[in-house]
Structures are given as structure tokens and as C-alpha cells.
Amino acid sequence: QVQLRESGGGSEQAGGSLRLSCIAAGHTYKIPSMGWFRQAPGKEREGVAAIDNDGRTVYADSVKGRFTVSKDNAKNILYLQMNSLKPEDTAMYYCAAPTPRQDDGSWAFSVALWFQSGLPGNWGQGTQVTVSS
Numbered sequence: 001q002v003q004l005r006e007s008g009g010g011s012e013q014a015g016g017s018l019r020l021s022c023i024a025a026g027h028t029y030k031i032p033s034m035g036w037f038r039q040a041p042g043k044e045r046e047g048v049a050a051i052d053n054d055g056r057t058v059y060a061d062s063v064k065g066r067f068t069v070s071k072d073n074a075k076n077i078l079y080l081q082m083n084s085l086k087p088e089d090t091a092m093y094y095c096a097a098p099t100p101r102q103d104d105g106s107w108a109f110s111v112a113l114w115f116q117s118g119l120p121g122n123w124g125q126g127t128q129v130t131v132s133s
Contacts, residue, residue: 001026001122002024002025002026002031002097002122003024003025003026003122003124004022004023004024004025004095004096004097004122004123004124005022005023005025005095005124005125006020006021006022006093006094006095006124006125006126006127007020007021007022007023007127008020008021008127009093009127009128009129010128010129010130011130011131011132012085012129012130012131012132013085013131013132013133014085014086014087014131014132014133015084015085016085016131017081017082017083017084017085018082018085018129019079019080019081019082020036020079020080020082020093020095020127020129021077021078021079022034022036022077022078022079022080022095022124023075023076023077024076024077024078024097029100030053030073030076030105031076031097031103032052032053032098032103032104032105032109033050033051033052033053033097033098033103033109033111033114034050034051034071034076034078034095034096034097035047035048035049035050035051035058035069035078035095035096035097035111035114035115035119036048036049036050036069036078036080036093036094036095036096037093037094037096037118037119038089038091038092038093038094038129039091039092039094040090040091040092043091045118046060046062046091047060047115047116047118047119048060048063048067048069048080048093049063049067049068049069049080049115050069050096050111050112050114050115050119051069051070051071051078051111052109052111053073053105055071056111056112057069057111058111058112058115062088063082063089066082066083066084066085067080067081067082067083068080068081068083069081078095080093082129085129085131086131087131087132087133088131089129089131090129090130090131091128091129092126092127092128092129093126093127093128093129094123094124094125094126095123095124096119096120096121096122096123096124097121097122098114098119098120098121098122099121099122102114102120102121103121
């Protein structure tokens with residue numbers, strides 16, 4: 001089973017930037033699609049962004065224009081560049097990847113539908129992002 005390891009979280013002031021990374025380890029297969037979700041204390045899990053192997057992306061409305069998701073397909077590393085941070089961005093950020101059964105890299109997989117369904121599959125342990133005003 002793939003292990004997802006996030007890094008790059010921390011504390012930042014409003015208006016600042018952070019870059020999260022997620023490395024997929026413990027496997028040899030290529031992961032076509034990956035994404036991020038977040039969860040703040042007392043709040044529901046929220047999808048943040050996702051990207052497929054062809055570079056198609058999907059974002060939550062709350063982060064559009066501020067966050068950018070990207071992926072190194074050769075190394076199976078996922079990134080999330082977060083600019084213009086707001087206090088409401090404070091949350092634990094998790095990396096997610098569909099299982100090979102969910103996404104075999106074929107045209108049949110929709111990263112948008114995977115995002116809308118809550119990014120099911122393998123998840124990392126999370127990295128904390130705290131934004132102060």
C-alpha cells in the first residue's frame with residue numbers, strides 16, 4: 001500500500017505563502033492523480049485541490065486564484081503552493097491519492113468526480129498549517 005508523506009506546513013502570517021509537498025513511498029507503480037484536502041477543528045473535511053496525470057486540475061472555490069497544485073509525474077511528488085494565505089486557511093492538510101483500482105490512468109477516471117466525492121483512497125498523516133491575522 002502506498003504511503004503518502006506530507007511536509008512543508010508551519011505558521012505564517014496572513015498574506016504570506018507556504019508550499020506543501022507530498023511524497024508517495026512504498027510502491028513502484030505510477031500514481032496518475034493526487035490531491036489535497038484539509039480539516040480544521042470542529043469543521044468538516046474540505047477538498048482543496050487535485051490534479052491528474054494530464055495536468056487537469058480542480059480547486060475549491062475558497063482557494064481559487066491563491067493556491068496552485070502541481071505534480072512531478074516522474075517522481076510521484078505532489079505540491080501545493082499557497083499564496084495570499086488567510087486565517088481561515090488554518091487546518092491540517094492531507095495528501096490523497098486514489099487506489100490503483102480507482103484510477104488506473106485510463107481516460108475513464110475523472111479527477112473532478114474524485115475531488116467531488118471527497119478524494120477517497122490513500123491518505124497521508126497530514127501537515128499543520130496555521131495562519132495568523
